[in-house]
Amino acid sequence: MRFDLTILGCSGAVPAYRRFPTMQLLNVQEQLFMIDCGEGAQMRFSDFSVKWGKLSHIFISHHHGDHVLGLPGLLSSMGLNHRTSPLTVFGPPKVGAFLEQACSFSEQLSFPVHFESVDPDRNALLYESRHLRVYSLPLRHSVPATGYLFQEKERPRSMRGELIEKYQIPYQAIPGIRNGDDFVSSVHGVTPNGALTIAPPAPRSFAFCSDTAYQPSLTDYIYGVDLLYHEATFLQQHEAQAKETGHSTAKDAARTALEANAGTLLLGHYSTRYPVLDRILQEAVSVFPNTILGSDGLIVPLTTRPGTG
Amino acid sequence: MRFDLTILGCSGAVPAYRRFPTMQLLNVQEQLFMIDCGEGAQMRFSDFSVKWGKLSHIFISHHHGDHVLGLPGLLSSMGLNHRTSPLTVFGPPKVGAFLEQACSFSEQLSFPVHFESVDPDRNALLYESRHLRVYSLPLRHSVPATGYLFQEKERPRSMRGELIEKYQIPYQAIPGIRNGDDFVSSVHGVTPNGALTIAPPAPRSFAFCSDTAYQPSLTDYIYGVDLLYHEATFLQQHEAQAKETGHSTAKDAARTALEANAGTLLLGHYSTRYPVLDRILQEAVSVFPNTILGSDGLIVPLTTRPGTG
Numbered sequence A, B: 001m002r003f004d005l006t007i008l009g010c011s012g013a014v015p016a017y018r019r020f021p022t023m024q025l026l027n028v029q030e031q032l033f034m035i036d037c038g039e040g041a042q043m044r045f046s047d048f049s050v051k052w053g054k055l056s057h058i059f060i061s062h063h064h065g066d067h068v069l070g071l072p073g074l075l076s077s078m079g080l081n082h083r084t085s086p087l088t089v090f091g092p093p094k095v096g097a098f099l100e101q102a103c104s105f106s107e108q109l110s111f112p113v114h115f116e117s118v119d120p121d122r123n124a125l126l127y128e129s130r131h132l133r134v135y136s137l138p139l140r141h142s143v144p145a146t147g148y149l150f151q152e153k154e155r156p157r158s159m160r161g162e163l164i165e166k167y168q169i170p171y172q173a174i175p176g177i178r179n180g181d182d183f184v185s186s187v188h189g190v191t192p193n194g195a196l197t198i199a200p201p202a203p204r205s206f207a208f209c210s211d212t213a214y215q216p217s218l219t220d221y222i223y224g225v226d227l228l229y230h231e232a233t234f235l236q237q238h239e240a241q242a243k244e245t246g247h248s249t250a251k252d253a254a255r256t257a258l259e260a261n262a263g264t265l266l267l268g269h270y271s272t273r274y275p276v277l278d279r280i281l282q283e284a285v286s287v288f289p290n291t292i293l294g295s296d297g298l299i300v301p302l303t304t305r306p307g308t309g
Helices: A041-047 A071-080 A093-105 A162-166 A171-178 A218-222 A236-245 A250-259 A278-285 B041-047 B071-080 B093-105 B161-166 B171-178 B218-222 B236-245 B250-259 B278-285
Strands: A003-009 A023-028 A031-037 A055-059 A087-091 A113-117 A125-128 A132-138 A146-152 A183-185 A189-191 A205-209 A227-231 A264-268 A291-293 A299-301 B003-009 B023-028 B031-037 B055-059 B087-091 B113-117 B125-128 B132-138 B146-152 B183-185 B189-191 B205-209 B227-231 B264-268 B291-293 B299-301
Touching: A003 A041, A003 A264, A023 A146, A041 A071, A071 A087, A071 A093, A087 A093, A093 A113, A093 B093, A132 A205, A132 A218, A146 A218, A205 A218, A218 A250, A227 A250, A236 A250, A250 A264, A250 A278, A264 A278, A278 A291, B003 B041, B003 B264, B023 B146, B041 B071, B071 B087, B071 B093, B087 B093, B093 B113, B132 B205, B132 B218, B146 B218, B205 B218, B218 B250, B227 B250, B236 B250, B250 B264, B250 B278, B264 B278, B278 B291
Parallel strands: A031 A055, A055 A087, A087 A113, A205 A227, A227 A264, A264 A291, B031 B055, B055 B087, B087 B113, B205 B227, B227 B264, B264 B291
Antiparallel strands: A003 A023, A003 A299, A023 A031, A125 A132, A132 A146, A146 A205, A183 A189, B003 B023, B003 B299, B023 B031, B125 B132, B132 B146, B146 B205, B183 B189
């Protein structure tokens, strides 16, 4: 069951050192969800052989250029490639205004684009599919900004196949047992569900938190998340600048990961003042050891952990 | 005297194979003129270590996304880098509308941006500096589009230094002699200018012609140009598609170079149907041998030729 994240761009506001602006792709069972869409998105699709057709939803954090300027070119090129399936874009209201402007300027697209407005002050369910739920996460930036939590749904328990014959379980009883029913028969009486089934792997989760200043209340919404992407625009030595611009230091990101009991912390949105990122990593690792540096092209798979019970 | 062209992007409408959309930089004595500004311009500035501060003018051919979508990010990042010197953008009226929209959406820039509207049906002088004149070139595309001719100004003749003493030429007579005056003295009579001076190198010229269908009337405006950049979106085998979309084949580009008696032909704006460009080059070379394939990062210096007379 595929659930992995590809970093298409890891730069802060001004791209440099071959780092493109913020954009990520989450692959959930071969359906692609894009998070932010910085300038050059379509080039990164080409660079990393992304299949355009699998992209169904784009989640935008806020309307700053380094998070949206890839949209017009990406949409236009999907049109030139004769896309017909609809595309849905989520984001705070000003992202909708940007999108409308961009679409009004380009040629008529060959596919419908729907915009879903996100209230950046609420933690709300935005999207639900068979495998996934997506929630908004209130962030704290210089303009209204929202993060996103991608939460895999709990899967049903698995039958222990070898017991079907032993207990002579009829076919039609199996869906109920996978959903937790005990099995009752005249021969064996009540067989508890736990003896018949195996717990599914624990549902996986990914939280995207950018752009944002350190925000302690975030912890409540993302507690126990498997993979936390948190911006780390600055080092702690530039803390004043981080506060002034509504951004985080690497230490802020690591504190959030620690307080949220995250599995892994993934960093990004680096300022151009850091051509090399070793100190960003060191600063975060000193607070939260399980930290990785995001880089353009990096793929982070979310591995399954055994379920309990 | 520097006069060279750097290709920042050589792709057609959809970027692919590490080819960025159309954008070029002309360096004339360390002043930078940008021609078209496709998505990713600011990344290419970083990739090729372009000094932002030297850019004073941007010439845009038409308002299609692959020629303008780099503008918002480039302008925004120049602002974040605290630029204060003004920037002038030339282009057909709809480019002005795009620019206004882009500027209205971004934060207040730290420098003024002036837009100069270009009539795409006229061959007109647009800009003049100490070293250079720039003219518009009427093109034929699916929307109003203009090319640009960059024409170095004739430089004054050089004095033969060793003759100043021989003829006892006073200091104040030298500017006149460099501009073609003969020297008249009571001792030597009339010394003709040709005996006192050396002709300057021939002025150099560069024409940018994209996007355009084959356009025979272009020849009149660019006759004898040293370097001709002409789009070559298709091979001749896709001629029908070229005509339908207002583009040229490699053969069209080569015919234009031949008829205009150009020095060198430079190709670009390749369709994604050609991952490899050998056939594009072969097709052009068979008509106009002195052809080079544009590629991202290529620098084409315009060498000086001795003047005559």
